[in-house]
Amino acid sequence: MEQETRLSESLPAEPGTVRPGGRTAKVRRAVLDATEDALVTAGFHTLNMDQIAASAGVGKTTVYRRWGSPVGLVTDLLRDMAERSLPSADTGSLAGDLQANADLVHDSLTDPRLAALFRAVIAAAACDPVCASALRGFYRTRLAEWAPVVSRAVDRGELAADIDALELLRAVSAPLYYRFAISREELRPADAERAVVAALAAAAAGAFARTRDGRD
């Protein structure tokens, strides 16, 4: 318990609000790595706070006090995944940037470890509204990260100014996630290429114009 006290001395009210490098950050890293391992290996429904504490080498009291529940662990892991997600590409062309994005999604969803992790967080979101909100936050961050790809294309004159950047980005990802999580079909590099060709054609035809449906 003494170690517990020392580890939790500088704990913030909310996880994830402390800069990396300190003891708090090390505890968080160890716990989130253990959470990720457990999700990859056995999924959301067997996530066990005591086992996470043991795997991370962190006291149970710290894990319970700071994360509260398996939902708290998944929520913080999704925040961490968003923080760690790769920055957007800047290849000089919209097609190049969108292909880089599609390839990144394809590679993530066909990597055995990441595929298992994404399946686990999608399942967690399907079962728990707090996890659903955290998953929404992850994709909101990820889409925002890639939005400059679209604004640069507008600046270069490749796209009309009224394009809804996020709709174009969603259109690239959607067919890949559909195969991965819904129709459960094999995901091939050709699917990533087709997603880009289709999204570019739809954008050129004005399908993602903000003025189409009065939304912004």
Add this chain to the structure above:
Amino acid sequence: MEQETRLSESLPAEPGTVRPGGRTAKVRRAVLDATEDALVTAGFHTLNMDQIAASAGVGKTTVYRRWGSPVGLVTDLLRDMAERSLPSADTGSLAGDLQANADLVHDSLTDPRLAALFRAVIAAAACDPVCASALRGFYRTRLAEWAPVVSRAVDRGELAADIDALELLRAVSAPLYYRFAISREELRPADAERAVVAALAAAAAGAFARTRDGRD
């Protein structure tokens, strides 16, 4: 147990291979309705064979013998959902037919009961490979059901003959399922309209041509 024996006398080796109307079909209907209710109310992970038997008014022995496990129940329910899915539209135009399909997906995923059911089967598929295979079968059936929409459009000269019908249909559904299950964003009628406009533009640009990537 005597009732058990009578009910199971004519049981087939595989569920779902007997024509509706008989006692076997009635038992199946009651068990699948109870399974659907349980998935809607509490999800896949609390699915309990004894509770399903009690809710359906069917003996436990029958439920265990015929479905074996919660996975067996979900698998047979997905087969049943595919059998019950609405036939494809025939509005006279490709745009009209695809809009009917997009509206059907939109309406299903925004209906509280069906949304909960789809979340439960997607979560089940994320957790169990047999459920994943059953979900793949459900969408395979559903896509095949709607494929004539595309072949009729080819016959009318609305599409090139080398179109991959299933890719076009997937493109209509994917953005809606992406919001529903992945980015967890609100799904609005405008999303269904945009999905159709985008898919039609992509099809016109040859994005779904079989010859694009050498697949069929």
